[in-house]
Amino acid sequence: MKGDRSKAVTLWTFVAIALVMLSAPTLVVLGASFTAGNMITFPPEGLSLKWYAEIAGATDLRDAFLRSLIVATICTAISIPTGTLAGIALAKYRVRFAAGVQVYLLLPFTVPLIGSGIGLMLIFGKWGLLGQLWPVGVACAVINLPFMIWAVTASAASLDPDLELAAANCGAPPLSTFLAVTVPAVTPGIITGALLMFILALNEFLVSLLLVDARIVTLPVQIYNSIRSIITPDLAAISVVFIAVAAIAIALLDWLVGLDIFLKSK
Amino acid sequence: MRPSRTSYPLSYPLSWRLMDALEAVAAAIWPRSFSAAVPWLMLLPAVVLVGLLVLGLWDMADGSFRTLDTATFLPSDDYSLANYDRAFSEKLFFTVASRSLIGSLIVTVVTLVFAFPYSYVMVRTRSAALRKFLLIALFLPFFIGQVVRAYGWLIILGSQGMVNEALGLVGVAPIRLLYNYPAVLFGLVQYMLPFAVLMLAPALTAIPEEMESAAGSLGANWVRTFIHVVLPLAKPGFIGAGLVVLTLSLTDFAIPAILGGGSQDFIANAIYDQFFRTSDQGMGATLALLLVAVGSIMVGVVFALFGAGTLAMGRSK
Numbered sequence: 322m323k324g325d326r327s328k329a330v331t332l333w334t335f336v337a338i339a340l341v342m343l344s345a346p347t348l349v350v351l352g353a354s355f356t357a358g359n360m361i362t363f364p365p366e367g368l369s370l371k372w373y374a375e376i377a378g379a380t381d382l383r384d385a386f387l388r389s390l391i392v393a394t395i396c397t398a399i400s401i402p403t404g405t406l407a408g409i410a411l412a413k414y415r416v417r418f419a420a421g422v423q424v425y426l427l428l429p430f431t432v433p434l435i436g437s438g439i440g441l442m443l444i445f446g447k448w449g450l451l452g453q454l455w456p457v458g459v460a461c462a463v464i465n466l467p468f469m470i471w472a473v474t475a476s477a478a479s480l481d482p483d484l485e486l487a488a489a490n491c492g493a494p495p496l497s498t499f500l501a502v503t504v505p506a507v508t509p510g511i512i513t514g515a516l517l518m519f520i521l522a523l524n525e526f527l528v529s530l531l532l533v534d535a536r537i538v539t540l541p542v543q544i545y546n547s548i549r550s551i552i553t554p555d556l557a558a559i560s561v562v563f564i565a566v567a568a569i570a571i572a573l574l575d576w577l578v579g580l581d582i583f584l585k586s587k
Numbered sequence: 588m589r590p591s592r593t594s595y596p597l598s599y600p601l602s603w604r605l606m607d608a609l610e611a612v613a614a615a616i617w618p619r620s621f622s623a624a625v626p627w628l629m630l631l632p633a634v635v636l637v638g639l640l641v642l643g644l645w646d647m648a649d650g651s652f653r654t655l656d657t658a659t660f661l662p663s664d665d666y667s668l669a670n671y672d673r674a675f676s677e678k679l680f681f682t683v684a685s686r687s688l689i690g691s692l693i694v695t696v697v698t699l700v701f702a703f704p705y706s707y708v709m710v711r712t713r714s715a716a717l718r719k720f721l722l723i724a725l726f727l728p729f730f731i732g733q734v735v736r737a738y739g740w741l742i743i744l745g746s747q748g749m750v751n752e753a754l755g756l757v758g759v760a761p762i763r764l765l766y767n768y769p770a771v772l773f774g775l776v777q778y779m780l781p782f783a784v785l786m787l788a789p790a791l792t793a794i795p796e797e798m799e800s801a802a803g804s805l806g807a808n809w810v811r812t813f814i815h816v817v818l819p820l821a822k823p824g825f826i827g828a829g830l831v832v833l834t835l836s837l838t839d840f841a842i843p844a845i846l847g848g849g850s851q852d853f854i855a856n857a858i859y860d861q862f863f864r865t866s867d868q869g870m871g872a873t874l875a876l877l878l879v880a881v882g883s884i885m886v887g888v889v890f891a892l893f894g895a896g897t898l899a900m901g902r903s904k
Contacts, residue, residue, distance in 0.1 A: 346739020407633035433838030440643020524732030567730030
């Protein structure tokens, strides 16, 4: 067809720029982590793994990473049941005031993170919970809950009400029907949502910054505090941990549900 | 009625007994006659969780009416609108607010301009490998987090960073690429790109490819096909994506803090400073609440005008 070439050229120009923008920081951090010098310079002063050895011995970075893992685990453990039940309820039943409930459950998304973070900081402070790690996990579950609910409701299209009726007809009591028919139907959504929640909590920066004190900094906060002073390659090496975790999460997501799930129209 | 447990044959598996026990417990605490309330019971944990946020907002509202007593450095006991008065009259807040608003509008437009071709190619390509590559290139930065990505840009754009070193090779003196407004906007665009593409892609998937072929066979070139067929049909996606990008970039903290170096504060940074630098909790709460109001009004207006687009939860039919 005439004009196909100009269409391809135009589209690909934009895609190429977008690809560079998306990938450049990741690639540069990866490259910088292997430098042999004490500064990040270009071209690098040779290759070495010394910064990885450095971070393996740095207890503060290791502890911060562990704390981030704990926060992400708590957040995921809370949001899987909460988001799954809410998602199924919204998708399956004709709830009274459904529009109001939706607006309410969308609050964590519509309220800006700085607002949510400060609000949670105020009430956790009032209840004397600041300075502990688990409230950070709870806070991450609160602010990211809409993502979990979206993931579940998006896969609820495959939730055929007739299947549940069939199960009941075969004599399955309600709880068995729920666990054997309803939940498996939305499992792709639960997996997607759980992975999203874990990654978002692991990376959560602003709400962590507001809720932690110097003794319990999470890794993103630790990195943020460090890049404000001097940029050394050990930060690049620890950042590679995030890149690795992200890569694993993507591989898991692709293997378990397929990345194409995000392209499907509702 | 079910037979009692003792009458089970010996081969009855343990998991069945467990399920029966659970069913009995469920039936005992939640008789069938309550079944109309089941959806509400299922919604309850989520409602409670979000309730924490509502309590926090309430606390903020309370704090916003209390001014800082400069003698004791404690919030006052009596209520007044003084903080709101200051928020609207002080030049600093006006500068920060207009910088964030204009910035987020520019970021939204630029992001959508790049996100549309990206999602279009990703959705329409016939090569599964290319689609997977584009998806991975999208998810990797999305999953890495803002701080690490901003750190990458510091390395690239810093005064001794890659770009300046490369310019030095061709004899150009170092340029100050960081800690200015364009750097912050650039950082925000790249931060928002995955969000925008992921919100646009489902809307583009929903457009049948035959529509475009039909427009083509009726004599429209690809530009006209885009303008008259693809873009109008992708409107729900553009609304969702635009809204997400606008609100997230308007309220972002990390990118202005890291790439702006303290000189390009957005609203979130100003709020943070009120709490942790000047310790004026009341003023900080006022600004945060105003930001919440602006964000909610924007979302509300767009939803009211165009519907929830790709952001709706629950029943789509």
